[in-house]
Amino acid sequence: MTDPFDQPLNRENTCSVKFDARKAVFGREDVIPVWVADMDFAVPEAITRALSERAAHPAYGYTLFPDSLLDSITDWFRERHGWEIQREWLLMAPGVVPSLHAACMAYADPGEGVIVQPPVYPPFFSSVRLSGRAVIENPLMCDEETGYYRMDLEHLEACAARPDARLLMLCSPHNPVGRIWSKQELEAVLDIARRHDLVIISDEIHCDLTFSDKPHHHMLATLAGPDDALITAIAPSKSFNIPGLGLSALVIADREQRDAMKAVFDSMHLPQCNPFSIAGFEAGYRDGAPWLNDLMAYLQKNRDFVVEAVTARLPGIQTLAPEGTYLMWLDCRNLGLDDAALKRFFVQDAGVGMNPGLSFGEQGSGFMRLNIGCPKAVLADVLQRIESALQGNLRITD
Ligand SMILES: Cc1ncc(COP(=O)(O)O)c(C=O)c1O
The missing domain is CATH 3.90.1150.10 (Aspartate Aminotransferase, domain 1)
Structure with missing residues (x-):
């Protein structure tokens, strides 16, 4: 066959x-x-079916995010990643890239610094620059013998210590070098952020795309404490090949940090979505x-x-x-x-x-x-x- x-x-x-x-x-x-x-x-197939069923109902009006959608997220992350998400921590967003932009606006003032670790997915740079914030680079270190990349934690500490540094954008797993950050690396990042009052936005859009013969992916939030300033961006779009549907979620446990992000999206009237993304998103997490x-x-x-x-x-x-x-x-x-x-x-x-x-x-x-x-x-x-x-x-x- x-x-x-x-x-x-x-x-x-x-x-x-x-x-x-x-x-x-x-x-x-x-x-x-x-x-x-x-x-x-x-x-x-479950996604195609859900989209067809939704299309068959000829009303394509404004939408809300149903509880069943939010439950599909919390269930997926509990079962697949051992992460217990409270429903009220969720904020739906039109995509992960818009969320990177919104995080710059919510957590850094114009001219303040956002740390990125290149080589990295291009919007990590453009979201900072286009929002008028300053890129602080902490380049990954490549072992020239093996081609294996690591984070430069010493240099990260120096970047974080800069008085203008506000936000760290983590790509986990990392696009393009394919690293799954180890527990030790992630704990060191949390520690640095804690010591220097950095907010972390952890883009974990690739969290489901991991190989059985490689290390386990830890959602950063599962290693964080209740006082860590952490925003996690997730989506089923890479996992189930539906990025064109345009929907993602942010998980933000802290109320004030959640409100800051929500205020940015609200200011652009962005919380709206469409009936198809909701149907596709939920079908992926439920049956994919x-x-x-x-x-x-x-x-x-x-x-x-x-x-x-x-x-x-x-x-x-x-x-x-x-x-x-x-x-x-x-x-x-x-x-x-x-x-x-x-x-x-x-x-x-x-x-x-x-x-x-x-x-x-x-x-x-x-x-x-x-x-x-x-x-x-x-x-x-x-x-x-x-x-x-x-x-x-x-x-x-x-
Ligand atoms: C690390 C990373 N974040 C975000 C995205 C895109 O996210 P979205 O389509 O939800 O804006 C991609 C797409 O390649 C990606 O690799």
Whole structure:
């Protein structure tokens, strides 16, 4: 029997950024799109069913967030992550990225500092800059032998000690380097934040995308104490491949901190949502677990396939199996190309559309991010194209 995740899914002409924006982003339509973080898999049937049922009722008016939705969240996190969330701690938000922006506005004044740990998901920078706050960088440390990243806790302490530092944005698991932070690392972060009165926003959108052969993901809140200033951003959007539905939740135990965030959203009239996100979100958390388990087993095979192929067949490129997420971080520095030439090589010579590492901060120079959330046959094609381009290569010159 064929694995359902092997089934090709034609996403062209569905207003998909990943497929339909190729010309605009890469300058050509024929690149294999393995960039933006959504997957080329059909969602769990329970979600499609819930959306169809909702669509069949021809009233699409303004919505509220039903208790059943909030219960689906608390049940999921209790069962899957051992985290007991009180219903009143929840604040629904239109997405995790809007929540990063709102956190800057709620917890730092204009000009004050927000700590980010690059290379990191680009909105970690843009949310700070666009809201008129200042980025304080605590770059991750890369072990050059193994390619394994760690947090620089000593430097984090120095950043936190700055008088203008207010907020720390944690990406956990980390996009793009795929780390699942250890309990010790997370406890050290909490400790630093406590000592320097920092608020932490922990973006745990990838918390369900973890591999069975890698360390356990700890929700930061399960290690925190009642007085820690902690905001957790969660969503089923990555877990069940429904990011286009646009909904997420914030978990904020402290009333004042919750009110501060709510005030920002209210000031823009953003708490509203739509009937479809509510239906899809709840169906994922209620009935998506078996699909998610199968997905992770499939992604694990994709991950190992890529590691093996890169190591054996792509000289000049190195990669390490991520501990979580469906994103892989390819170290292409040994190809000896600058970032513009690297991008040209992958797009023009190989016909592969990945995210350039530089968009994750200057620490990403010489890297590319590969999305492995697609049928294995697509990855085989990607790897074959890169291998052929490398063999006929050095058509690339500056
Ligand atoms: C770390 C991280 N946070 C947030 C998002 C996007 O969140 P949303 O679509 O809810 O705004 C992504 C998407 O790739 C991500 O990787």
